[in-house]
Amino acid sequence: MDDIMSSIDDYCCAQSTLHEKMLDEIERTTHLKTLSPRMLSGYLQGSFLSLISKIKMPENILEIGTFTGYSAICLAQGLSKKGKLVTIEYDEVHGAIADSFFSKSSYNNQIELIIGDAKEIIPTLNIDFDLVFIDADKASYVTYYNLVIDRCNSGAIIIADNVLWNGKVIEKKLDKKTKLLDDFNKMIKSDTRVENVILPLRDGINVIRKK
Ligand SMILES: C[S@@+](CC[C@H](N)C(=O)[O-])C[C@H]1O[C@@H](n2cnc3c(N)ncnc32)[C@H](O)[C@@H]1O
Helix, strand or coil: CCCCHHHHHHHHHHHHCCCHHHHHHHHHHHHCCCCCCHHHHHHHHHHHHHHHHHHHHHEEEEEEEECCCHHHHHHHHCCCCCCCCEEECHHHHHHHHHHHHHCCCCCCEEEEEEECCCCHHHHHHHEEEEEEEECCHHHHHHHHHHHHHHHHEEEEEEEEEECCCHHHHHHHCCHHHHHHHHHHHHHHHHHCCCCEEECCCCCEEEEEECC
């Protein structure tokens, strides 16, 4: 990030609200105990996820890619009283860190962490979703979308992270991973079942609403 963008990011963080002491602790632990702390959503994107969830007040949230639990806690803030968040994580070490935070959070009874491959687990879930956050392996975004779209209620919001892939989507020649994300964005744009907007927040998020 160049200096001006970094300063703008700092300003946006300073002037945005995200209340939950535990998030700082998750961020610290993630830096200490994982090899890729950059995967964590962070303050600004976390504020966005929290606010969208609070506006939507979902009964059921699905998160694909828990990592250490930061985004799950942000999303859980908007759950309706009886609402539930299912979050799926492939890596047991990441899952154990996330679980240690979920169990001491006020959302303990509302968050269900499932360890395994999201591609195998999603078809076994007998739930219709109001909010979905896609944030696991980028090569599978099209698969995840196809697995969840028919399980989303009308008006549901699907948010896909990292869709600008470090700005690489605008390069003339796309590498394999970038091409998959570009294909995903193009598929969403042409899907008449949904409307969407891509926001250049952090690494780019595609915010999709099922009609
Ligand atoms: C970018 S991180 C998620 C960050 C998290 N949502 C946050 O904002 O703090 C992606 C996570 O997805 C997990 N993952 C990758 N492939 C997966 C799969 N097929 N099923 C479930 N989880 C997967 C990775 O182990 C990693 O922890």
